[in-house]
Amino acid sequence: MLAVHGLNTHYGRAHILQDMAFEVGAGEAMVLLGRNGAGKSTAMKSIIGLVQPTSGRILFGGRDIAGEAPHRIARSGLGYVPEDRRVFADLTVMENLEVGRQPAREGLRPWTPARLFELFPNLGRMRDRPGGRMSGGEQQMLTIARTLMGNPRLVLLDEPSEGLAPVIVQAMAEAILALKAEGLTILLAEQNSHFAEGIADRATVVEKGRAVWSGTMAALRADESVRAQYLAL
Amino acid sequence: MSSILPQLLTGLATASSLFLISAGLTIIFGVSRIVNFSHGSLMMLGAYIGWSILTRLPREPEWFALGILATALATALIGVVLEMAVLRRVYRSPELFQLLATFGVVLIIQDVTLLLWGPTELPLPRPRWLRGFVEVAGSRFPLYDLVLIAIGPLVLGLLWLALNRTRWGTLVRAATLDREMVAALGVDQRRLFTSVFALGAGLAGLGGALSLPNASANLGIDLSVIADAFVVVVVGGLGSLPGAFLASVLIGVLQAFGIVLVPKITLVLVFLVMAVVLVFRPNGLLGRPQTEAREATVAAPVVRPAPPALRLLGAAALALAVAAPFIVGGYYLTVLTDACVAILFAASLHFMMGPGGMASFGHAAWFGIGAYAAGLLLHWAGAPMPLGLLAAPVAAGIVSGLFGWFVVRLSGVYLAMLTLAFAQIAWAVSFQWVEVTGGDNGLLGVWPPDWARDPRPYYWMALALSVGVALLLRRALYAPYGYALRAARDSAPRARAIGLDVERLRIVALVIAGAACGLGGAIFAYGKGGVFPTYISIPHSVEALLMVLLGGLQTVAGPIIGALVYTGLADILVRSTDLWRLVLGAVIVVLVVAFPEGIAGAVRRLWLRGREA
Amino acid sequence: MSVLSVQGLGKSFGGVRAVSDVSFSVAPGEMLALIGPNGAGKSTLFNMVGGQLQPDAGSVTLGGATISGLGPRAVARQGVGRTFQITATFGSMTVRENVQMAILSHRREIWRFWRPAAERFGDEADALLAQVGLEVQAERATGVLAYGDLKRLELAVALGNAPRLLLMDEPTAGMAPAERVALMQLTRRLATERGIAVLFTEHDMDVVFDVADRILVLDRGALIAEGDGPAIRANPAVRAVYLGTGSGGH
Structure with a gap:
């Protein structure tokens, strides 16, 4: 469903992504694993269009979206949940949801606030609360x-x-698994392979802007050398 | 008692006009983070377009209302064009370049308006109903002012509904908080921004058209209105609509009473109100602290003393400058003297703007204060030139220190707005306080003593003073003080954490910059033999900015080179065309749009590309 | 004898109590970790000690002198150094000049307008850089430093002020796990050598349990536990609100 080929991204002089490549199949959950600064966030921002890649192709549903404006990429069916949450602090829960609202997509059961409150019951109890007055975990659910x-x-x-308390992390993992069960394709970025363990089917290990290893989660568990060399566990 | 109510109503009518103009400014800022210097120009266009429309329509009230709405629509359309042609291209530029681009638009609109409508004031012939009065508390009150009073709250209410009860409003408020995230959620930012800009421009046009019955369409509206609007927006809190309303009422009413009690004080009164508010609420009445922009900032390059080759070049240039009177004469010597003054003007602005990190759109204020200090001392006390040259930096330094004490806690955008507002008020004082300053005619006969009458000795004196002061400024920048000032600019929290007094460092920088600039003003005054309000005018302030930006902010030699280049270019430009504002404005806009990352950034990019090839 | 003593500290924002009645102290050379869920009031507490926020109730004393109510600059002058969660260095200066700046400030040599700053305290700055392992990078711009090196530079800059107390807000955020422990062990060594008290907030439980002498746990603005690593790990209240049902760390 998503295929990244030879993606290069620069921040000023710094060459952050260097020929990054990976694929995500429909209905699959894939995790980009790597240390902080390895290029995971930049890869995600390049895909959604918040950062302009210098070269390379990003095929989404067969169409090259590299370099398009973020709103076009988002409307073509890509959702982005940023690492630092970025909820609209002055807007209520309902208003935050309204900003994200887009027309229903063919073949998908459309999301409504009511359906989302079933997934995240906490949010349903604070519809009119401003995003800025929610805890970190609640904000993560809202994004x-x-x-x-x-x-x-x-x-x-x-x-x-x-940045979430371990007890909230568990709840988050369960919610993501529920989405996966609905058939949503997921690309996760994590430093914490424990968290990814329970969710992802496959992993791509990222180091200094390159994909250095790729395989199933079971293979990653078995490969001590990759874990030691790139994940510093 | 009986005079209080009508006075209050007059104040509220003023408040409505202030609100219309500041509401647009504050909404546009909220979403785009751009302070639109050309907002006053949009109001001026509103007045002129309104005049053209209303004078062609029947004079009944319903036609008047229709004409006003048509004007608002027309300015909204101009706003759309402006947004798509200029602002859209600079959203990712450094703050200073955005301000500069909108300022370029101010200059362009000035000359275009002059070309289309001519230089004379255009009053609106008022039909009978517009001259009507109603009885209020025993005195007659203009009916039209009552209409104005009603329009302010009406517009506030409609804006509130639009922002809080529609999807468009929700998106606008979200974009105000984090526009990048809004785009990542599938919202077309560009259309959102254009619509917001159209709304703001339409409000400005509405304000301009509504001001016609009580005033006239004239070429002074843009800058006087933008200064007022800046003060209102800062007092109310940048980005806060209710704050803008509250501040409009506060300032409108205070002005109405002030004009009765102490007629001369009104101009200064506005500034006093702002000073008091900012002391107690640094972010304005209903404002909140400005969060840092979410974009990655490019670190400033490490500052290094100039290499020996460049120093040698500088020494050679200085030798040439000293020898200049033996080579050229007459006219070119006066141009060179102007260049010496320009060096002081630019180097002093660079001092506060580069290492100090405080941009100013009103640097000419210190220049003018210095010039007037020298001129007034001579005019009223017969003080000789040396005393004048001493008094000028002292006076400018004291005033800029006082000004700094109020504004030093504010962020860059606030500072830029307030420097402009302050300069505009200083200009208005010099212009209107005819008894003391001579008003538009200025102070004449400000000549140097006999030994300096000849252009040669005067040039040498100007050269010695300007080069000497520029070297002193350079010395201070490499001394611990200059490092500390730069540290405060690089990271204020870190600077405080190692015990630096960020505010005091900045105030001292303002005092030094103000004093050096004031000296430049005095040299200029004695050189020209007079002091005039144009010394403080806003275009003069922008000249200083252009000199500094031409030379680049990063180097100490930059502003000096910029001053020399600019003086040469301006001399050619002014001599060759009447439409210098149009040309200058267009050049600014094109430069900023073509090099959105700044000229230095463009050069670096080209250089990198050249190396890779 | 403690360096920092906090008594009954409280702060409300618009009627919401962010921190209430918190008391603790830190001894010279001691590493005290402050942990708790997001929104527990850690930042508020931290900023009240650092002078960025003024408390509504209680007091903060440093070596017996009250510092609550002073601004961040005055608090720094009293001998409190700090590092920031998002690294903050002087980008237009070299690594050495960053440290020289801190020493110039500490020696009260800021208000001098003549002698070049680069000539002052170069050797002292180099000595501090050697202690954090940055001596070979002294001439580089801070913009080109690796993230871990920036954190070390922040430490050297904080030391330039000869602090008695060091406040570190999320010192290892954004670092690789192996680097995290290295940075905090460096901090621990410097703290012991110089008798500096260290108060730090941290999300990485491995770092906390590895280097902290004592741990404070904050939840909804109140202190719910205080003790050494094993005691905190075993504390049922802490497990319920923060650590969860898994092991202590990852």
Whole structure:
């Protein structure tokens, strides 16, 4: 469903992504694993169009979206959940969801606030609360719900467990698994392979802007050398 | 008692006009983070277009209302064009370049308006109903002012509904908080921005057209209105619509009473109100602290002293400058003297703007204060030139220090707005306080003593003073103080955490910059033999900015080179065309649109590309 | 004798109590970790000690002198150094000049307008850089430093002020796990050598349990536990609100 080929991205002089390549199949959950600064977030921002790649192709549903404006990419069915949540602090939960709302997509059951509140019951109890007055975990749920309002076929989840208390992380993993069960394709970025373990089918290990290893989660578990060399565990 | 109510109503009518103009400014800022300097120009266009439409329509009230709405629509369309042609291309540029681009638009609209409608004021012939009065508390009150009073709250209410009860409004409020995220959620930012800009421009046009019955369409509207609007928006809190309303009422009413109690104080009163508000609420009445922009900032390059070759070149240039009177004469010597003044003007602005990190759109204020200090001392006390040259930097330094004390806690955009507002008020004082300053005629007979009457000794004196002061400024920048000032600019939290007094460092920088600039003003005054309000005019302030930006902010030699280049170019430009504003404005806009990352950034990019090839 | 002593500290924002009645102290050379869920009031507490926020109730004393109510600059002058969650260095200066700046400030040499700053305290700055392992990078711009090196530079800059207390807000955020422990062990060594008290917030439980002498746990603005690593790990209240049902760390 998503295929990245030879993607290069620069920040000023710094060459962040260097011929990055990976694929995500429909209905699959794939994780980009790597240390901080390895290029996971930049890869995600390049895909959604917030960062302009210098070269390379990003095929989404067969169409090259590299270099398009973010709103076009989002409307074509890609959802993006940023690492630092970025909820609209002054807007209520309902208004945050409204910003994310896009028309229903063919063949998908459209997301409504009511359906999202079943997935995240916490949010349903604070419809009129401003995003800025929610806890970190609640904000994380709101960003995911807000992205789902766009009825995406694939979501990019950038470190959804970062900065959350372990007890919230568990709840987050369960919600993501529920989405996966619905048939949503997921691309996850994580430093924490424990979190990815329970969710992802396959992993691509990223180091210094390159994909250095790719395979199933079971293969990653078995490969001590990759884990030691790139994940510093 | 009986005079209080009509006075209050007059104040509220003023408040409505202020609100219309500041509401558009604040909404546009909220979404685009651009302070639109050309907002006053849009109001001016509103007045002129309104005049053209209303004078062609029947004079009944319903036609008047229709004409006003048509004017608002027309300015909204101009806003759309402006957004798509200029602003859209600079959203990712550094803040300073955005301000500069909108300022270029101000200059362009000035000359275009002059070309289309001519230089004379255009009053609106008022039909009977517009001259009507109603009885209020025993005195007659203009009916039209009552209409104005009603329009302010009406517009506030409609805007509130649009922002809080529609999807468009929700998107606008979300974009105000994090526009990048809004785009990543599938919202077309460009259309959103264009619509917001159209709304803001339409409000400005509405304000311009509605001001016609009480005033006239004239070429002074743009800058006087933008200064007022800046003060209102800053007092109310940047980006806050209710804040803008509250501030409009506060300032409108205070002005109405002030004009009765102490007629001369009104101009200064506005500034006093702002000073008091900012001392107690640094972010304005209903404003919140400005969050840092979410874009990655490019770190400033490490500052290094000039290499020996460049120093040698500088020494050679200086030797040439000293020898200049033996080579050229007459006219070119006065141009060179102007260049010496320009060096002081630019180097002092660079001092506060580069290492100090405080941009100013009103640097000419210190220039003018210095010039007037010298001129007034001579005019009223017969003080000789040396005393004048001493008094000028002292006076400018003191005033800029006082000004700094109020504004030093504010972020860059606030500072840029307030420097412009302050300069505009200083200009208005010099223009209107005829008894003291001579008003538009200025102070004449400000000549140097006999030994300096000849252009040669005067040029040498100007050269010695300007080069000497520029070298002193350079010395201070490499001394611990200059490092600390730069540290405060690079990272204020870090600077505080190692015990630096960020505010005091900045105030001192403002005092130094103000004093050096004031000295330049005095040299200029004695050189020309007079002091005039144009010394403080906003275009003069922008000249300083252009000199600094031409030379680049990163180097100490930059502003000096910029001053020399600009003086040469301006001399050619002014001598060759009447439409210098149009040309200058167009050049600014084209430069900013063509090099959105700044000229230095473009050069670096081209250089990198050249190396890779 | 403690360096920092916090007594009954409280702060509300618009009627919401962010921190209430918190008391603790830190001894010279001691590493005290402050942990808790997001929104527990860690940042508020931290900023009240650092002078960025003024408390509504209680007091903060440093070596017996009250510092609550002072601004961040005055607090720094009293001998409190700090590092930031998002690294903040002086981008227009070299690594050495960053440290020289801190020393110039500490020695009260800021208000000098003549002698070049680059000539002052170069050797002292180099000595501090050697201690954090940055001596070979002294001439480089901070913009080109690796992330871990920036964190070390922040440490050297904080030390330039000869602090008695070091506040570190999420010092290892954004670092690779192996680098994290290395940075905090460096901090631990410097703290012991110089008798500096260290108060830090941290999300990485491996780092916390590895280097902290004592741990404070904050939840909804109140202190719910205090003790060494094993005691905190075993504390049922802490497990419920923060650590969860898994092991202590990852």
